[in-house]
Amino acid sequence: LAKTTQPISMDSYEGQEVNITCSHNNIATNDYITWYQQFPSQGPRFIIQGYKTKVTNEVASLFIPADRKSSTLSLPRVSLSDTAVYYCLVGDIGNAGNMLTFGGGTRLMVKP
Amino acid sequence: GAGVSQTPSNKVTEKGKYVELRCDPISGHTALYWYRQSLGQGPEFLIYFQGTGAADDSGLPNDRFFAVRPEGSVSTLKIQRTERGDSAVYLCASSWGGSGNEQFFGPGTRLTVL
Numbered sequence: 001l002a003k004t005t006q007p008i009s010m011d012s013y014e015g016q017e018v019n020i021t022c023s024h025n026n027i028a029t030n031d032y033i034t035w036y037q038q039f040p041s042q043g044p045r046f047i048i049q050g051y052k053t054k055v056t057n058e059v060a061s062l063f064i065p066a067d068r069k070s071s072t073l074s075l076p077r078v079s080l081s082d083t084a085v086y087y088c089l090v091g092d093i094g095n096a097g098n099m100l101t102f103g104g105g106t107r108l109m110v111k112p
Numbered sequence: 113g114a115g116v117s118q119t120p121s122n123k124v125t126e127k128g129k130y131v132e133l134r135c136d137p138i139s140g141h142t143a144l145y146w147y148r149q150s151l152g153q154g155p156e157f158l159i160y161f162q163g164t165g166a167a168d169d170s171g172l173p174n175d176r177f178f179a180v181r182p183e184g185s186v187s188t189l190k191i192q193r194t195e196r197g198d199s200a201v202y203l204c205a206s207s208w209g210g211s212g213n214e215q216f217f218g219p220g221t222r223l224t225v226l
Contacts, residue, residue: 093212
């Protein structure tokens with residue numbers, strides 16, 4: 001199983017760029033990397049998914065180096081409303097497997 | 113359009129009782145998932161349905177937990193002889209196709225076992 005490791009918590013200030021790195025040394029060839037965001041008292045919400053290099057959408061960017069043993073979620077110009085828990089998941093999108101293992105996540109606190 | 117809905121939003125029961133938690137997925141989503149989440153922890157996978165069948169039930173903690181999805185849409189999570197350790201938020205999610213696709217989560221059911 002591809003296990004993921006993320007920082008437990010991070011602090012930032014409004015307007016800054018935040019980068020959260022996830023380690024997944026045992027990632028398999030068919031595995032994708034997916035990030036979710038969760039606010040208190042809500043279910044997680046999909047942010048972004050990628051396989052290699054860089055993926056960007058209207059919310060975030062995902063950077064994946066060539067060896068794919070880590071990935072970095074980048075949130076540009078965060079606001080107070082980005083305070084949440086962020087989860088990194090790794091798994092084969094065609095297989096239930098460990099794609100469904102959320103781990104502890106990273107608690108991001110954005111300060112004014 | 114309507115998202116994933118879960119009922120009830122809160123459930124308080126006594127130790128030893130039976131409970132049912134309901135999930136209405138997004139219309140047309142073939143995959144449905146159940147998770148439970150304890151305070152300060154990430155969601156813990158319980159079971160995954162593809163259509164009417166349980167494609168992966170490896171996360172169910174013991175035989176007191178059971179889930180059904182008889183018509184490939186609504187699902188019910190059933191917990192027998194509840195224990196205080198079952199207290200958690202039970203989350204349901206649905207998606208198109210396989211488990212790695214974007215999952216849309218409901219607001220959860222907070223279960224408290226006294």
